Structure formats: C-alpha cells, structure tokens
Amino acid sequence: MARRFDPFTVDRRQFLGLAAAGGTALLAQPLLSGQLLAEPAPQKAAFGIPVEDLQAVMAVAMARGGTFADLYFERTRSVSLSLEDDKISRAYTSSDLGMGVRVVKGDAVGYAFSEVLDLKAMKQAAATAAAIADGKRDGKPATVQVAKLPKYYDVDYRFAAIDLAKKKALVQDVNGQIRKKDARILKVNVSYADSDREVLILTSDGLLAHDHQPMMRLTAACVAEQGGRRETGSYNIASRHGFDLFDPKTVTRLCDEAVRRTVGMFEAVTPKGGEMPVVLGAGPSGILLHEAIGHGMEADFNRKNTSIYATKIGKPVAEKFVTIVDDATLPDARGSIHVDDEGTSGQRTVLVDGGIMASYLHDRISAAHYGLKSTGSGRRESFRHVPMPRMRSTYMQPGPHRKDEIIASVKKGIYCESFSNGQVNIGGGDYTFFLKTGYLIEDGKLGRPIKDVNLIGNGPDTLSKISMVGNDLLIDEGGWTCGKNGQSVPVSQGMPTVLVKSLTVGGAA
Amino acid sequence: MSGKSVNSKALALADRTLDLLKKAGVHQALCSVRLSRSVETQARDGKIEKLQEAQSASLTVHLYVDGRYAAHNTSDLRPAELQAFLADAVALTRMLDPDPDRSLPEASRAAKSTDALALFDPAYPKIDADTRKRLVLEVDAASRVDKQVISATANFSDEDTDWAIAASNGTRASQRATSYSLGTEVTVGDGDKRPEDWWYVGARTLAGLQKPAEIGAEATRRAIARVGAKKDPSGKFTLVIENRAAGRLVSHWLQALLGGNLQQKRSFLDGKLGANIASPLLTLRDEPSLAVSMGARSFDREGMAAKPLALVEQGVLKNYYLDWYYAQKLKMAATTGSLSTLSLPGGSGDLAKLMAGIDRGILVTSFNGGNSNSLTGDFSLGIQGRRIEKGALAGPLTEMNLTGNHTTFWQTLRGVGGDPYPHSSLRMPSLVFEGAAVAGS
Numbered sequence: 001m002a003r004r005f006d007p008f009t010v011d012r013r014q015f016l017g018l019a020a021a022g023g024t025a026l027l028a029q030p031l032l033s034g035q036l037l038a039e040p041a042p043q044k045a046a047f048g049i050p051v052e053d054l055q056a057v058m059a060v061a062m063a064r065g066g067t068f069a070d071l072y073f074e075r076t077r078s079v080s081l082s083l084e085d086d087k088i089s090r091a092y093t094s095s096d097l098g099m100g101v102r103v104v105k106g107d108a109v110g111y112a113f114s115e116v117l118d119l120k121a122m123k124q125a126a127a128t129a130a131a132i133a134d135g136k137r138d139g140k141p142a143t144v145q146v147a148k149l150p151k152y153y154d155v156d157y158r159f160a161a162i163d164l165a166k167k168k169a170l171v172q173d174v175n176g177q178i179r180k181k182d183a184r185i186l187k188v189n190v191s192y193a194d195s196d197r198e199v200l201i202l203t204s205d206g207l208l209a210h211d212h213q214p215m216m217r218l219t220a221a222c223v224a225e226q227g228g229r230r231e232t233g234s235y236n237i238a239s240r241h242g243f244d245l246f247d248p249k250t251v252t253r254l255c256d257e258a259v260r261r262t263v264g265m266f267e268a269v270t271p272k273g274g275e276m277p278v279v280l281g282a283g284p285s286g287i288l289l290h291e292a293i294g295h296g297m298e299a300d301f302n303r304k305n306t307s308i309y310a311t312k313i314g315k316p317v318a319e320k321f322v323t324i325v326d327d328a329t330l331p332d333a334r335g336s337i338h339v340d341d342e343g344t345s346g347q348r349t350v351l352v353d354g355g356i357m358a359s360y361l362h363d364r365i366s367a368a369h370y371g372l373k374s375t376g377s378g379r380r381e382s383f384r385h386v387p388m389p390r391m392r393s394t395y396m397q398p399g400p401h402r403k404d405e406i407i408a409s410v411k412k413g414i415y416c417e418s419f420s421n422g423q424v425n426i427g428g429g430d431y432t433f434f435l436k437t438g439y440l441i442e443d444g445k446l447g448r449p450i451k452d453v454n455l456i457g458n459g460p461d462t463l464s465k466i467s468m469v470g471n472d473l474l475i476d477e478g479g480w481t482c483g484k485n486g487q488s489v490p491v492s493q494g495m496p497t498v499l500v501k502s503l504t505v506g507g508a509a
Numbered sequence: 510m511s512g513k514s515v516n517s518k519a520l521a522l523a524d525r526t527l528d529l530l531k532k533a534g535v536h537q538a539l540c541s542v543r544l545s546r547s548v549e550t551q552a553r554d555g556k557i558e559k560l561q562e563a564q565s566a567s568l569t570v571h572l573y574v575d576g577r578y579a580a581h582n583t584s585d586l587r588p589a590e591l592q593a594f595l596a597d598a599v600a601l602t603r604m605l606d607p608d609p610d611r612s613l614p615e616a617s618r619a620a621k622s623t624d625a626l627a628l629f630d631p632a633y634p635k636i637d638a639d640t641r642k643r644l645v646l647e648v649d650a651a652s653r654v655d656k657q658v659i660s661a662t663a664n665f666s667d668e669d670t671d672w673a674i675a676a677s678n679g680t681r682a683s684q685r686a687t688s689y690s691l692g693t694e695v696t697v698g699d700g701d702k703r704p705e706d707w708w709y710v711g712a713r714t715l716a717g718l719q720k721p722a723e724i725g726a727e728a729t730r731r732a733i734a735r736v737g738a739k740k741d742p743s744g745k746f747t748l749v750i751e752n753r754a755a756g757r758l759v760s761h762w763l764q765a766l767l768g769g770n771l772q773q774k775r776s777f778l779d780g781k782l783g784a785n786i787a788s789p790l791l792t793l794r795d796e797p798s799l800a801v802s803m804g805a806r807s808f809d810r811e812g813m814a815a816k817p818l819a820l821v822e823q824g825v826l827k828n829y830y831l832d833w834y835y836a837q838k839l840k841m842a843a844t845t846g847s848l849s850t851l852s853l854p855g856g857s858g859d860l861a862k863l864m865a866g867i868d869r870g871i872l873v874t875s876f877n878g879g880n881s882n883s884l885t886g887d888f889s890l891g892i893q894g895r896r897i898e899k900g901a902l903a904g905p906l907t908e909m910n911l912t913g914n915h916t917t918f919w920q921t922l923r924g925v926g927g928d929p930y931p932h933s934s935l936r937m938p939s940l941v942f943e944g945a946a947v948a949g950s
Contacts, residue, residue: 079601084773085838089608091579093601095594098584107553111561115584128562131638164604187773223774223884232775232884270887273912273948274743291878304553304660306696306703384563423878423891427659427696427703428735430908432878432891454879454889454910460701506879506889506910509745509946 047073047200051144053119054202057101058141060126062204065135066103066110068364069204070342071126073099073117074383077160078195083171084187086179100383101126102342104365105133107303111386142206149338152329152346153240155214159194162243167192170246174220177255182263186230187223192216194243203343211338214240215490217479218251220258226266233262233437238479238490241332261418261437268449271440273507277413278455278500279406279441283474284418286493288500289324289394290482291422291431292459297326297351297359298377298389298484299366301426308429308459312357318463323397324352326361328376334479335393335492342378342387349375351394352463361389381487391482395494399469403497406468408444414505415439415446416455429459454506462500470497517623517683519544520673522586526570527675529592533599537573537613539676539812542566547668550641552649554660557642570598571676576607610837613678613811618833618843620674620682620808620815626800628686630714633669641665644691644721651725652693657733659703663693663725667715680812688803691718693725695732704735706875711803711932731874738893738905740949747870748911748945749863749897752928754875756935759793759851761881761888762915766820768835768846770883777886777916778826786826787919790855793820795830797849804850804934811846818844824920848934856925856938863924863941870897871906871947879910886915892947909949918942 054071061069075097082090099122100113110132112125174190194216201209221234235257239245280288293309301307328337328346337346342364350358360366363378366389379390407415415438422433434454440447475494482491519542526540544566551559568591569582581598585591648663666689673683692709708728710719750758764770765778778786797806797815806815811833819827831839832846864872872895879890889912896903924941 081605087606087608089578089606089611091601091605093579093581093598095581095583095585107558108556109559109561111559113563115564115566116587132557132560164601168604187775189773225774230774230884232882270912273910273946275950304662304696306660306705308702310703311701384565386559386561420880421878425705425877427705428738428907429702430877430891430893432910434878434880434889452880452882452885452887452889453912454891456877456891456908456910458908504740504908504910504948504950506912506948507946508912509743509948 047075047117049117055141055144056119057122057126058202058204060123061101061103061130062137064130064133065137066105066130066133068104070102071099071202072102072341072380072383073200074197076195076197076382078193079159080191080193081167081171083175083190086175088168088171096382098383099125101129102386103129103132107365107369108132109386113383142204144202144206144208147207147209147339147343149209149211150329150346152336152338153214153332155212155242158196159214159216159243160196166243170218170251173251174218174255177252178220178222178259181255181259182224184224184226184263185222185259186225189221191219199341201339201341201343207343209339209343213337214242215334216243218246218254220254222258222262224262229266231262231265233265234258235261236479237477238334239332239477240334240336264437264449265451268451271414271450271453271505271507273505273509275502275504277410278503278505279410279413279415280495280498280500281415281417282403282470282472282495282497283476284478284493285416285495285498286395286476287419287422287433288462289396289495290391290491290493291424291433292457292462293324293351294326294391294394295424295484296426296429296459297361299360299362299370300389302360303366303369306427308427309357313360315357316355317357317460318352318355318466320355321399321469322352322355322463322466323350324394325350325397326391326394328392330393330475330492333393333475333492334490335391337379337392340376340378340387341380344374344376344378347376349377361391363387363389379489381489385487388485390484390489391491393475393492393494395473395475396469396496396498398471398473398496401468401470403470403472406470406497406499407441407446409468409499410441411443413441414450415441424459430456431459432456455503457503462503465501466498467501468499472496517671517673517685519671520675520681520683522568523673523675526568526591527677529595530570533595535572535574535599537677539571539613539674539680541569541674541810543670543672545668545670547666548641549664549666550645551662551664552645553662554653555649558662570595572598572602573611573613574599574602576609576611577602577605578608578611579605610834612833612837613676614813614833614843616679618813619676619678619680620812621679622682622807622814624684625807626684626798626805628684628713628800628805630687632715633667633687636667636715647721648691648693648725651722652695652729655729655733657697657736658729659696659698661693661695661728665691674808674812676812682808682812684807686713688713689715689718691721691724693728695728697732697736699736704732704738706731706735709932713801717801734895735905738907740908741896741906742950743948745944746947747867748873748942749860749867749870750873750940750942751860752926752930752937752939754873755937755940756930756933757876758890759935759937762919763848764881764883765886765915766829768829768831768839771829772835772838775884777884781826784826785824786916787821787824788922789824790922790925791821791824791919792853792855794818794852794854795820795845795849796852799850802850802934802936804848806849809845809847813843813845815845815849851935851937852929853925853938857927859926859928860939863926863939864897864902865900867897867900871895872897872902881915888913888915909947912946912948921945
C-alpha cells in the first residue's frame with residue numbers, strides 16, 4: 001500500500017521495517033577481513049569516465065583544504081511486478097544515475113550531487129561541497145589505485161538480462177500454489193522485485209573501488225476467511241543471490257509459510273499485557289539486537305555523546321555467553337557489502353564479545369574522531385545522501401542452551417516467531433519491536449498463537465536480562481530495511497533462540 | 510504569497526514526453542515530472558556541521574498499452590537516454606497481463622490548472638547561505654542554554670519544487686511550491702541515560718516559521734521533561750494524546766480507508782459506509798486547498814482535480830480514499846487515492862482544558878514504534894509522556910504499550926482540542942480517550 005512520508009509526523013528516530021519476516025538456515029561463515037589489496041588504475045574507470053576526469057573533480061573537491069573527500073557514482077536499475085486477483089497488472093521500473101561529492105573537514109561535511117555525469121556538472125558539485133572548508137589544499141593528490149574486493153555475493157549478469165516472462169512465471173507459480181493449498185484463502189498478493197546497483201567510489205586517498213550490488217525479493221501475502229473471521233499473513237525472501245535462488249523447493253517453502261502464517265491466526269488471541277519472560281525464536285528476533293543495541297552502537301551517536309552506550313566500551317553489559325556481531329561478510333545476505341559507501345572493505349565487527357562491550361560501528365569520520373580504523377560501516381541510501389555509520393547483518397553467536405530447555409524454563413510468558421518493524425530512542429535507550437506471530441507459553445509449553453502486539457524494553461536493561469542463549473543461530477532470510485535520518489539501507493539480522501527474563505508486552509488490560 | 514503563475518519547466522517536459530509517447534504509438538499515458546532544488550544546513554553545538562545542496566529531476570510515466578499498465582521512473586533526462594527509456598518502458602508494459610479496470614480517469618475529472626493555490630514563497634529566491642546559517646545557529650544557541658543539555662543538532666531545510674502532470678485524458682496541471690523545515694533534536698543527561706526530544710516546525714513561507722529562539726527552547730523543555738522517566742503498573746487509563754502525536758494514531762486508522770485495502774479485503778471498514786464507526790466527536794475531512802498546509806495540492810497523483818472530501822461526519826463513515834483503479838474494481842465512484850491535508854474540526858480548548866477533571870490519566874507526547882493491522886483493526890503502540898494526576902501534569906512515563914482495536918477505540922473518544930498541529934499534513938488536535946489499555950510493569 002502507498003505510504004506517504006511526512007517528516008513532521010514520523011518521529012525523527014531510527015526504525016526498521018519489512019514486508020514480512022521469516023527464517024531459514026544460512027550458515028554464518030565469517031571470512032577474513034582486512035585492508036584492501038590494490039592495483040594500478042586503468043585509463044577508464046567504470047561508468048566510462050576517464051580516470052583523469054575523476055582526478056580533476058577530486059582536485060576541485062579538495063581545493064579549499066578539506067581533510068578528506070570522496071566521489072560516489074551510482075547506477076541503479078530496478079523492476080518490480082505485482083500480482084493481485086490472479087493478474088500481474090502492475091509493474092514498476094526505475095532507472096537512476098548520478099554522482100555525489102562529499103568533502104569532510106574535521107567533523108563537518110559538505111555535500112552535493114549531480115544527476116548529470118558531464119565534467120562541468122561534476123566540478124560544479126565538487127565546488128559546492130568544497131565550501132564546507134575555507135582554506136587551501138595542503139598535500140598532493142594521491143595516486144589512484146584500484147581496490148580488489150572480496151566476494152560475498154557474485155552475480156555475473158544483470159537482472160535486466162533475464163527474460164521478464166521468467167519473472168512473471170515465478171510470480172504466477174506462487175499465486176497458483178497458494179490458491180491450491182487452502183480453500184480458506186480469499187486473496188493472494190505476490191510481488192517480485194530485483195535491482196542492479198553499480199557503484200564506483202574514489203577517495204582522496206586515491207582508492208578506486210567498483211562493485212555490482214545485486215538484490216532481489218519475493219513476497220507473498222494472503223487474506224483468509226473462516227466462519228466470518230478474516231486474517232492476513234505474509235512471508236518474504238530477500239537476497240543478493242542470483243535469480244536461481246528461487247528453485248522449486250524454495251518457492252514452495254515460501255508459499256507454505258505465507259499460508260501457515262495466515263490460517264494459523266484464526267486461533268490467535270491477544271495476550272494480557274504487562275511484564276513477562278519472553279522467548280525470542282531463532283531468526284527474525286535479531287530485530288531485538290538491531291533496536292536494543294545496534295543503533296546505539298553506531299559511532300556517530302557516540303562521538304556526539306547522545307547514545308546510551310557512549311561510555312560503555314570495555315564494560316560488561318551481558319552474560320558471558322552473549323556475543324553480538326555486525327557482519328558484512330555473510331554469503332549472499334541482504335546486509336552484505338564488499339565495500340562500504342566510502343571505500344572501506346566489508347568486514348565483520350564484534351559489538352559485544354563474551355558479554356563485554358567491544359566496538360562501535362565506525363565510518364571514516366567517527367574513526368578519525370576516536371583515532372581508530374573504520375569498521376567499514378559507512379553506508380548511504382544513494383548518491384543523493386551522505387554516508388553515516390549503519391548496520392549490515394546483525395546477529396548473536398550461538399550459546400550453550402537448547403531451544404526446548406529454554407521454552408521449558410518459562411512458566412508463563414510468550415514465544416516470538418516473526419516481527420514487522422521496530423524503533424529506538426538512541427539516548428533514552430527505550431526500543432520497541434512489533435510481533436506479528438508468536439505463541440503463549442504456559443507451564444513450559446507453547447500454547448495458543450498470538451499476534452499484533454508491541455514489545456518494549458530498554459537496551460542496556462534487556463542485554464543484562466538475557467539469561468539463556470540457544471545453539472541454533474539462524475540468519476533471517478526476510479528483506480529488512482533500516483531507516484536512519486531519512487535514509488534507508490538493506491540489512492539482515494539473525495538470532496539463536498534466546499530468553500529475556502522480562503519485557504513489557506502490549507496487550508489487554 | 511504571489512498569485513502569479515510561474516512558467517513550469519516540469520509541465521513543458523511532461524508535455525514533450527507525452528508527445529514522444531504518442532509518436533511511439535502510446536495513446537493512453539500520464540507523465541508526472543518533479544524538478545526540485547533543496548538545501549540542508551545543520552549545526553551542532555555551536556558549529557555548522559553539514560551543508561548539502563541538491564538539484565533533482567524525476568520523471569514518471571504511467572502507460573496504458575493494449576489494456577496493460579505499468580509505471581516507469583527515471584532521473585536521466587538526456588534526450589537520447591529518455592527516448593531509449595520510453596521504448597523499454599513500452600515494451601515491458603506490453604508483456605503484462607491485460608486488466609479491463611486499468612484506465613486513466615475520465616476526462617471530466619482531469620485537472621487543468623497552473624498554480625491554482627499559490628504555494629510559492631516570493632521570499633525564497635532571496636534566501637542565501639548566511640540566512641540559513643543564522644537560522645540554525647539561532648535555534649542551536651537557544652537549545653543549549655540549560656546545563657543539562659549534552660548535545661543538540663539543529664537543522665534547516667528549504668525546498669523549491671516544480672511538479673506537473675500531463676496526460677492523454679486532457680490533464681495539464683502544475684504547481685510550484687516552497688517548503689521550509691526548521692528544528693532541533695536535544696539530548697540531556699539523566700544518569701546513565703540520555704533522554705532526547707525534538708521540536709520541528711514546517712511552513713510554506715519563511716515568514717510563517719516559528720521564531721528560532723522559541724524552537725530551540727521548546728525542544729529543550731521537552732527533553733528535560735523526559736528526565737527520570739519510568740514505567741507505571743499496567744492498567745486502564747484516560748489518555749490525552751497530544752496533537753503532535755495524534756497524527757501517528759490516525760495514520761494507522763486511515764489505512765483501512767484505502768481503496769487497495771478495501772478491494773483486497775484487508776480493511777476493518779469494508780462495508781461500513783453510512784455506519785457509526787466512532788464517537789460523535791469524530792469528524793474527519795480531507796482538505797486539499799488549505800494552502801498553508803504541507804499537504805496542499807490542486808490535483809492528485811492521478812491528475813484528478815482535487816476537491817474536499819468528507820471522510821467521517823460525527824462518527825458516521827461517509828467516504829473512502831478511492832483512486833481511479835480501485836474505484837473501477839469496486840464499482841464505486843473515485844474520490845482520490847491519497848491523503849492531502851487531514852483535519853478534525855469542532856474541538857475547543859488547549860491541553861490544560863482537556864486534562865482538567867482527569868483524576869488519573871496519561872498524556873502521550875510521542876509514540877515509540879508499534880503497528881496496526883488494517884484488516885482486524887488491532888493496534889499496539891509504544892508510548893511515552895507524562896502522568897496526569899487530579900487534572901495536572903505529574904512525572905514522566907516511558908516504556909509502556911497502548912493496545913486496542915480501532916473499531917472500539919474510536920468510540921471511546923470523549924474530548925477534542927481546538928489545537929490542530931500546524932506542522933504536518935495530518936492537522937490533528939489533541940484527543941482524549943476513555944479507558945485505554947496500557948501495559949507497563
């Protein structure tokens with residue numbers, strides 16, 4: 001459905017949302033991360049722009065004494081198809097091209113972009129961005145070297161090259177399968193979306209990086225009716241894998257989950273609200289990490305001393321079996337990146353190491369502020385935006401407990417299966433996440449399904465109340481999108497089964 | 510405000526694109542073009558921290574080819590690239606499924622107007638970098654007077670947008686509009702916690718903005734009021750929802766009015782036209798021609814001439830938001846597919862008046878996350894605000910959840926303020942609800 005963005009009604013906070021959520025096993029395989037290896041630049045970089053033109057634009061950007069600058073070129077092409085009432089009668093395509101120039105002077109940033117890639121327009125943008133500084137250039141231009149990037153995703157074609165008929169057939173297949181599964185299904189909505197984003201980054205250090213960032217998502221949503229009661233549910237899978245991800249088995253699993261999450265709601269009740277033990281199911285529950293700790297660990301908030309975690313590095317915040325990471329290196333994950341949007345290699349960052357607060361998520365500005373290296377967390381929505389510290393794939397490492405013993409330990413509480421969105425107050429630490437599907441727990445066993453209630457807690461308080469961590473880490477395969485200061489970026493998250501001793505659950509009085 | 514019309518480059522581009530499509534054999538099409546210039550200036554703790562300038566173009570064509578429909582967007586307006594883009598767009602559209610309900614609005618609905626609402630601020634061209642810096646630095650200085658303040662980030666943004674639609678059904682409309690936003694986010698110390706709050710104002714004219722000193726002071730006052738916030742035990746409370754927050758609540762409710770949700774059986778208001786769905790205190794209107802509002806427009810996204818729409822009159826549901834497509838599918842008359850400016854008339858008094866006589870209640874100053882199910886009406890939202898005791902404000906509350914169902918919740922509306930929030934297209938007044946379920950400790 002269309003959502004109108006109104007900057008005056010949306011709280012200026014950080015949020016996370018998605019089309020739907022769910023999970024399957026995707027093994028976390030942290031790869032070695034480190035400095036980018038480099039080789040000399042060719043005459044022409046990607047986008048057909050001569051390297052000497054790039055250098056000329058960079059010279060304008062640095063002319064007034066900026067300490068650092070980057071040029072960010074982007075071409076994104078995307079297609080989406082939607083089916084409703086058994087017809088694919090809506091499609092949307094988008095073609096976007098442009099470049100942004102950022103000039104940094106200390107903590108201050110000048111930014112401008114151009115949607116026209118001719119030298120005059122690019123130099124104009126560079127001159128506008130350079131105005132944040134008011135001196136003269138010190139130092140000489142760096143020699144341009146091309147970065148060799150790692151491979152956490154690898155699609156050697158463009159989605160546009162795939163016959164639209166194949167994409168249509170996939171969407172129609174999902175509709176057909178769901179229609180056959182359950183006679184109570186009243187309406188089916190299926191959407192398919194893919195995009196090819198190509199980026200080229202040149203930093204004032206001379207690093208030139210080029211990446212192709214593929215993305216796709218398939219979503220099924222249903223409405224079902226039984227005895228006059230209607231319910232809705234959905235499931236989606238998102239990935240940087242190529243089109244062949246959607247093999248028959250995966251498509252059938254998506255259909256099964258969409259139907260189960262709809263017709264299963266006929267039995268659902270609203271729980272009684274209040275504080276209670278909460279078991280977070282493996283996978284999508286990683287939303288808790290995203291909201292309760294991830295945003296607060298973004299170093300821009302900490303260098304400004306506005307995060308509740310601003311003085312916590314090196315201090316114990318959770319039990320010893322709690323280790324939380326933010327990782328750009330998971331194979332094909334929506335949150336994975338080979339290079340961040342300011343030229344630093346994609347890597348794995350440990351936020352909490354055995355219960356001790358270990359590292360913030362840094363971009364170049366915050367890393368310079370703290371005298372550290374960037375963690376490769378500088379990301380941006382597009383060439384129209386400045387980069388800032390962002391999450392990639394956020395998850396908790398497996399712990400010592402079994403799922404069944406965790407559930408059995410709860411006398412009266414809830415078990416959470418899937419979520420739709422969350423939000424956090426960075427400084428106060430209060431965060432929320434909205435439960436789409438789950439179950440009551442009574443005497444250590446799962447009971448009636450529950451749905452559509454908000455959970456609320458305080459970040460550091462919740463971390464200290466994580467009392468059991470399962471051995472069943474699951475990275476959620478759903479298409480999560482993280483919003484911060486008006487910019488959206490794709491992310492992933494994961495979680496083993498976890499017990500939080502107490503959270504406030506919305507519900508009946 | 511100048512009443513004079515401005516030559517619209519966007520309209521000229523939309524006209525040209527429509528011609529190109531006609532030459533390519535497409536006779537049913539709508540082209541929407543937005544050309545904008547925006548500048549953002551940010552200050553933190555006494556220094557300019559960010560300057561950003563942007564000129565942006567966006568062209569979207571909605572094509573109706575052989576009974577098939579698709580929309581295509583590009584920012585690349587070079588003639589050869591645009592031509593290639595349109596050829597690809599037409600080819601892709603032809604591959605979709607035919608749908609007899611896909612068509613442009615009938616000619617009688619087509620908007621034909623240029624700057625019908627005069628939304629362009631004549632002072633805009635004179636704004637320079639020094640003015641922008643002065644405004645954010647004044648807000649910033651006013652927000653940091655109190656020693657409890659740890660950090661404050663003030664922001665000023667101004668935008669000039671030329672938006673036009675031309676379509677083969679005769680639509681030819683454009684509007685040039687300016688908008689400004691000025692405000693700040695303030696963080697204060699509270700032991701280990703750093704509670705924050707904000708105050709942002711919006712206006713169509715520079716002169717219409719609240720004074721920078723007032724903005725900074727208001728944000729700081731709100732942040733300091735968060736110090737020591739905690740949760741109370743769960744219970745049923747009388748809730749006063751401040752105007753600033755009320756838009757969020759009503760925006761969830763509005764989802765059930767959308768044609769797509771009605772036709773797809775995802776609305777708890779399906780089949781309720783003419784029915785009593787809320788307290789008689791609830792009247793809701795969509796008012797596109799309220800020029801001071803951020804939502805002002807003389808035509809909608811489908812190029813239909815905008816007109817006022819009564820949604821709810823004294824608790825009775827009168828109309829839905831129906832775009833042309835879903836109106837055809839539902840065999841109903843199209844209204845408009847999207848909200849312009851929402852108003853709730855008839856209230857009176859300020860927050861103090863609304864709180865008078867409430868023995869034990871909660872003032873909600875903002876929501877924290879949460880969501881709503883447009884099919885069942887169930888909603889659950891994080892809240893923060895202040896305790897109300899014997900008609901007066903008491904200590905700050907946080908980390909609590911309001912849970913209910915829209916079908917019954919709006920029947921418990923028992924008070925409406927006369928204080929519509931002017932900084933949003935959802936111009937909601939403060940609202941009072943009886944017996945709301947709030948979960949806490």
